[in-house]
Each structure stands twice: as C-alpha cells, then as structure tokens.
Amino acid sequence: MKKTISMLLAALMLFGLTACGSNDNPAASNGGAAPSSEGSNPSSDGGKYLNVMLSTNVMSLDTNLATDGDSFEVIADCIDGLTQMDADGAAIPAIAEDWDISEDGLTYTFHLRDAKWANGDPVTANDFVFAWRLGVETNEEYGYMFGDGVGNVKNADAIMAGEADADTLGITAQDDKTLVVELTAPVSYFPSLMYFPAFYPINEAFYTGLAAGTYGTSADTYLSNGAFVLENYTPGTASLSLKKNDTYWDAGRVKLAGISYQVVGSSDNALTAFRSNTLDLVTINGSQVAAAEEDADLSNKLKVTGAGYMWYLTFSQTDKNAQGGMLANANLRLAISNAIDRESVVDNYVMDGSLATYTAVPPQFAASATTGEDFSADQKKFADYCGYDVAKAQEYLETAKSELGVDSFEFTMIYGNNEGDEVANVAQAIKSQVEENLPGVTLNLQPMTKAERLDKMQNDNYDVALTRWGPDYADPMTYMGMWVTNNANNYGFWSNAEYDQIISDCTVGAYVTDYDARWAALYEGEELVMKEAVIAPLYTKSNANLIADGVTGIEFHPVALNRVYKSASIG
Amino acid sequence: MVKYTLKRVGMALFTLLLIVFLLFVLVRIMPGNPFPSERMSAEAIAAKRAEMGLDDPILVQFGRYMANLLHGDFGNGTSLYYGAPINTVLSNAISNSFRIGGLAILVGTAVGLLLGIVAALNRGKFLDGFCTVFSIIGVCVPSYVFLIFLQYFFSFKIPYFPYFFDANRFLFSSILPSLSLSLFTMSTVARFTRNEMVEVMDSDYVRLAESKGLYGGTLVRKHVLRNALVPIVTVLAPLIVDLLTGALVVEKIYGINGIGKLMVDAITGEGVDYNYVLALGILYSALYIGIMLVVDLLYGLLDPRIRVSAKEG
Secondary structure, three states: OHHHHHHHHHHHHHHHHHHOOOOOOHHHHOOOOOOOOOOOOEOOOOOEEEEEEEOOOOOOOOOOOOOOHHHHHHHHHHOOOOEEEOOOOOEEEOOEEEEEEOOOOOEEEEEEOOOEOOOOOEOOHHHHHHHHHHHHHHOOHHHHHHOOOOOOEOOHHHHHOOOOOHHHOOEEEEEOOEEEEEEOOOOOOHHHHOOOHHHOOOOHHHHHOOOOOOOOOOHHHOOOOOOEEEEEOOOOOOEEEEEEOOOOOOHHHOOOOEEEEEEOOOHHHHHHHHHOOOOOEEEEOHHHHHHHHHOOOOHHHEEEEEEEEEEEEEEOOOOOOHHHHHHHOHHHHHHHHHOOOHHHHHHHHHOOOOEEOOOOOOOOOOEOOOOOOEOOOOOOOOOOOOOOOHHHHHHHHHHHHHHHOOOOEEEEEEEEOOOOOOHHHHHHHHHHHHHHHOOOEEEEEEEEOHHHHHHHHHOOOOOEEEEEEOOOOOOOHHHHHHHOOOOOOOOOOOOOHHHHHHHHHHHOOOOOOOHHHHHHHHHHHHHHHHHOOOEEEEEEEEEEEEEOOOEEOOEEOOOOOOEEOOOOEEO | OHHHHHHHHHHHHHHHHHHHHHHHHHHHHOOOOOOOOOOOOHHHHHHHHHHOOOOOOHHHHHHHHHHHHHOOOOOEOOOOOOOOEHHHHHHHHHHHHHHHHHHHHHHHHHHHHHHHHHHHHOOOOHHHHHHHHHHHHHHHOOHHHHHHHHHHHHHHHOOOOOOOOOHHHHHHHHHHHHHHHHHHHHHHHHHHHHHHHHHHHOOHHHHHHHHOOOOHHHHHHHHHHHHHHHHHHHHHHHHHHHHHOOOHHHHHHHOOOOHHHHHHHHHHOOOOOHHHHHHHHHHHHHHHHHHHHHHHHHHHHHOHHHHHHHHHO
C-alpha cells in the first residue's frame, strides 16, 4: 500500500510541476490566428507576413518609456506621428497633412488629416497634446528632446524641472484638426523631430481607461493609428506579431499582411534561420559577412546599411583618473588618436562594412537643408588632428612627455562585453596598436557589462572608455551637444568657453534663423573638439543584413527608425 | 510523521527568509545602475531612486519589500521592460520554463528508469553496454549542443519542427528543447538506477527472496526497485530544480521567453534590474527548498527507517 502511495506521490510531483505551468497563458497564446514562425504565411488578401529578426527583446511599446532602437521600430510600425520618414530619411507628411511656420520660426501650425485609431476614434490634435504633456511630465530618457537645445518646445524645461504645470507646455489643440506648437527658438530640423516616437500621439480616452502600468503591455492595451496593429505580444516575449491595420489612413500603401518578429540571440543562429527560410530579414556579424560574400546563395541577398551610431574613445580629463589627470594633456590624447589604424580596425575586426571615422560627428545621418550635402561627407577635413600617422603620433607623445615630465604612461580602457560580437576584438586591436606605436604607453583592458561601463563613466571612475553614441535626430547637434561644459554626456569633463558659445548660438542664439551660418559655425565647433582630441572617433557602425529573395521596399535609416516596412512587399 | 513534517516545513521557511534577506543585501551591492540612462539628468535619476525608496535605510527597504512580497507583489521593472509589472512578465516566463522543463523531467525520468532497469537486468550483456555508452554521452554532451543538432536536422534539413519556439503551438514546439534538456536527466537516472539495482540485486535479502521462489516482475518491483529508488530520488531533486529554472543557452538558442533568459537579461542588460534579480533569486531558492522538502517527506514514505530515526532524534 505504502509502495503504491509513494509511487503515486512521485508521479504526482512530476505531473504537478508540468501541469502547474499548463494553465493557459492568455497573453502569450491569444490571437490564435497569429502567424507561425515557419515561413511567410499567406493571408486572405494575398499579402504575406514578413519574418524579421530582432537582436534584443522589445523593452517597451510606450512612446514615453522606450529607449532602444528595436522598441522604436515596433512602435513606429504601429503609430504614425505628425510626420514620417521618406526613403531618404526626409520628413514628409503623416498625420499632419501639411503645416505652416510663422515668420519668426517660433510657431508651427499642423493641419491634421482625417486619420483613425484602430478602435474607430478619429486622431485629433488633443491626442498629441495629451501625449506630449505626459512625456514632458514623466521626463523619461527622451524627455530631453522636448527641451531647449533640441525641440525648444516652450516651457518644456520648466515643466521637467517641476517649476511649471504640464498644461503650460507650448502645444495647444486649436480645434480637433489644428495643432499649434510654440517654440522658444527656431529649430531648423523640427519637422524631422516629429517622426521620432517621443513625439507620437496617444489616445487619451483609451490610455486613461486602462489600469496603471498596463498601456502597451498586450494587444488589448495598445492602440494603433499606423500601418500595423499589435496582434500578439507580451512583455519579455521572444516573438511578437503585428497585422496590417485596415483603418490606417494610408492602408493602400501597405502590402504586407503583417510582420512576425523573432528575437534571435546569436548571429550564427540567425544565419541558419535565414537559410531555412524561417526568417526573411536578419542581421549578421562581421565574421559572417566574408563567408556570405563568397556564398553564391547569399551574396546577392546581402545589403549593408548604416546603423547610425559611432564608436569612439573618450578620455577622462579630471585629476581623479589617469595617473592624476595625465589625459587632460591634449597632446597625449592626440598621440593616442593618431596611433590608431582605423581602416585596419574596420577591415580586420569589425568586418561588416562599418566606416572608419575621422570626424566628431559621424557621416550618413545629417545633410544640409540647403545644399543636401552630408555634414561629415569629407572625412579628411581634420586630417591634421586625426588620422593614422605613427610619426606624428610619436611627435605628439614626445611633446606630452616633456610637458608632463613623465616618461611612461599606464591607463586602463574599459569596454562592454555585451555590446556586440566585435567590441572585444576592437578593444584588443586598439591596445596593441597604441602600445606598438607609442613607446612607453601601456593600455590595460577591462571588460565589463555595458551597465557597469556607463556607471563608471557617469561617476568619472575610468581613464579611457570605448563607448558609442547613436544620433537621436538628423542634425549634427545630436553629437555636438554632448561636449558642452557640464553636459551629462561630456564624459571627459572637457570645458571650452568658445565651444559653449558656438553651441549656444546654434541652438537658441544668433544662428538659429540663418541656416548656412549655423552650419558653418557647427564646423568650427567640431574643429575645436577634434583639435584637442576631446574624443577619438573610431568607426560608424553598419548593419549587414540578409534579405530573402522577393522581399522589396524595406527602408533602412541610420537615424531614429532603423527599418520601416510601410512600403515593403514579398514578391 | 506530523511532527517530522512540521519540523521540516519550519526549517524550510526559515531558510527561505534568510536567503531573501541575503539576496536583498547582495543585489544592492552589485555593480551597475538600476536606472541606466545616458540622457536623463542626475537630478531626474536621483528622483527615480528616491521614488523607489532606494535611499532609505536597508532594513526599512527590506521591511517594505517583504510586506509587498506577502501580497504577492514583486514590484515593477526598472531597467527591464520598464513599467510593466514583474508579475506579468514573470508568470509568462515561469509558465514557459516549467512546461518545457516539466516535459523534460517526465521524459528523462521515465526513459531513464526504463533504460536503467533494462541495463541492470541484462548486466554484462550488449544492452547493458549500450545503456552505459548512452549514459556517458548524455552526461557529457551539453543540452544545447544536442539542441543545435536536433534543430539542424529536424528544423533545417527536414523542416518538420519549427526553428524557433512558438507560443501558439506550445506542445509541438516544445519537443526539441524538452528532448535536449531531458538527455542529462535521462542519462543520470539510467546510470543510477542501473548501479543501485545491481547493488540491491547482489544483496542477501534479494537472494533470500529469490530462494523463497520470488522471481521476475514481482521481485524487481517489490524488492529491488523500491530499495534502489531512495538514492535516485536524491539525485533527481536537484535535476528537477535545474530543469524548471530554465536552461539559459537552450532558451536563448530556441527563442524561448523563459526564466533563465530573464535572469541573464536582468543582470547584463542595459542596467541591473534589482527587482527582477530578487524575484528570480527568490523563485530559485523557493523551488529548491520546496523540492528538497518534498524529497525529505518522500524519503519517509519510501524508507520507514528515516521516519523512525527522525522520531528518535
């Protein structure tokens, strides 16, 4: 008898453990019609689901909380802002049919088209007022984009500092279809800010009808006005799907029946999944690119696109670090910057088509509104201060040695070990190049998580850091704002009154209405940064994508939204 | 038996409380920031820390945490899935890991026992050798290697099973990961069952039973297997916890949103999410302690001598 009981108990224990997990998991299994991950499923109207790889989990679908590119991409699939990106990244009308700008450049009047939310509500000017006030009031990661220096929206800074009420923000709904935005100073790139998710609308009635903290956590708690609606999603999920939104104002343009996203942790797995036709669009790493180029089956499917962000070295210039502030010496920083062979780094260690970069503002994302020329098209313009020239680097080093009265230097370079497959190799390459080309300089490496790296940089507890920055908007200021005295991203604690003045003139001062003069002043500012090697730019990252046969129309951008599928189709 | 049970449960609860406190303190010493940001001002971050109560004395924080915990509330994510309640994310992850792990335990134990019995009954013959080789391979090859192998042949070469986990076809897409996870359990159980049974079969009381005329199924079930089971339950317990708490690499490769992956994300993501690390730490410990408790109680049932000694002690 006891034997039977014990056997039963043991069996029950095992069954119980399996069974306690088998309660239906409503969030993960709702939307029974969701596409499976095996190939592109045809839908009733003939369109297909595009199967796309994401590198990381979607962290949030709330426009005020999201901080990463993958989240932004999915948000933009579902929600349209006032403007949207065209294939070249220029701002074109979306929810705003057109807009007027006052003569002084301080007032934008957006005229909204007849667009609908997926629940049938019209998209109104109030949806923008509500979302912007919420964004400024909660002041999360991208709240700063409303403030002075970027969006210049009236009163945004005061509200974020808790000195004014959210309803004093410079945005008003004149009527349902007319939205007026007031600025403190003209912003030449204002329309292109409007396609960034932080400026998207939220349906107030829908949002306030939800339990706190649940907005954007499932298909039922997310409301689209864009090309796709959320079909199957739960926070933390490794796969999510969207289906075409039939009530979208531009639904005629959308050819896909939906998008099925799959988070893939490793590039090797991504490549096999692509070969097995499980995924139609994947990103591979540098070491796979060479193999893909030689593979007849893959080479014609490879497409290298700009990822936008630039990797660079930053140097702590305070007494606290680097042997009592040695790196405050500009010649020493210039020596390191000129001892690095960037071409060799991108060709031999990054290998995915990334561009060696010699300017403080990377190329590809900011073009002049008057000439259309890329701000950093000319990578030779600072050749005097930044290049690969061992003789010059050693000259700088000798000057630094005599200025500092020291013969040898030993610094530690920190870098993230969870920031991409190639980063550790790049760190090794920099170490060996610097040590080989600069006798007397030792560069120790210290890997850590990105979280730790940022923590150390923010607390000024490092000598040299291998770090990155991606453009938030299509203007050089997204980089140049960082080196202003006391800016939170000025990790070197560099301070230059002339530079601060230029940046101030370009954001709120003399140059805000004179486009070409502003552009020229930005060049001058950049030269100050390069002349003293405040940072050592390394390379501008590319993404190596594999795109399945027959898939066309995916738009790739280095800024704001990396991939847009509104015009995509499967042949 | 009642006293024995109560004593064990009491000890288990005390151990758990101690672990929660240690975890609570350790998590706050970990490097990294619970509010990672490259754009927010220091004041804004300080306000967030204050809002979460991170500036209060640690005992106050711990008291508040325990009060919430007793209501089943693990708090909200800070750097992971911002704003979403941990309970939602966690319950999805637990559901996935438990179902896949549970399936692996069932298959692993059942097949493992069977293999062990077959090997023991055929000691020295071909089947015994086969089981031994199989067990050695199973213990040595990591489950994710086996998964990559299965994925390559049965999702890629012969595309029958899905290449990635699909929550909408749960059972079907659980087969490959469960099978790969079960291999280690299967081999361990087979090896132990075989060795224990061989030992028991050589013992005097089995010889006596045989000489009394008992043979075949009755002998194996009544005398051999029952005595061999105690050590097997002991090795099985930690294996169960391992399988339930998610297999990180397998989850990563197969795209399963499980608790192993969640733990790694909570530590190595953009920031360190205190609440997730704590919630998962508590879950691991509670599971381990809970299973050990069940095992202790099972011993009592399987072997009356353990009960007796507890009574005497």
